[in-house]
Amino acid sequence: MARSFSMRGVMGAADRAVQYARNWLLATEPGSRVHDVQEDPRFQHRGVDLLWELPSGEVRGIEVKGDRQPRRRRYFFELVSNLERDTPGCFLYSGADLLVYVFLAQGELHVLPLKAVREWFLPRAKSYELRHTFTQTGAIRYTTVGAVVPVKDVQEAVPEVKYIPFPRRGRAAEDAQSTGEEMPGQPPAQEKPEEDVPY
DSSP states (O other): OOBOSOOOSSSOHHHHHHHHHHHHHHHHSTTOEEEEOTTOHHHHTTTOOEEEEOTTSOEEEEEEEEEOOTTOOEEEEEEEEETTTTEEOHHHHOOOSEEEEEETTTTEEEEEEHHHHHHHHGGGGGGSOEEEEEEEETTEEEEEEEEEEEHHHHHHHOTTOEEEEOOOHHHHHHHHHHHSSOOTTOOOTTOOOOOOOOO
16 A cells, blocks of 8 residues: 555645656556555555556556655665564565655655566665654554665666656646646645654
8 A cells, every 4th residue: 555654634645646646647648547446455465556557458556655755865665564563565565567656845756667676676685774664553553664775776777767757836737727637746735734754
């Protein structure tokens, strides 16, 4: 399921990341359709948040990660989802074709071919720092562990990685009028500021 490191505000970071990813997918392949399967148990276990149905009939699985830390130029690859239960992280088990990593504060969307990035990362995993983050769900608090990997390392090693800056506000507004959809770069007007948290 799409995750970020805080769910505060009217629309949480994870929800915004999914919306931005959805808008980019639809704009990239006109005539395609995007199905949100975050709540579908069949896809939760596969680490797939969206199904991207292309006009050709091909369907691709998409995993979405939202990251709202300012000034960060590093990915957080989730290796252990719940340390207390010893469950593997989405980066390791996801069956998605693409990992859409959204840097919300910077206004950037990165598209990573998940299999190729995973194959590059695993032999080098010990070279990267591990970070812990904590998630509170009701009375339950659990720990997630991930590797912190500089964006440039991945982009240099896996040339298929795509980097897409969000449209500027003027252009986003024009696009939104023509498509009737909220576009990246246009966060919801009612959104409240979110507290900055580490990883």
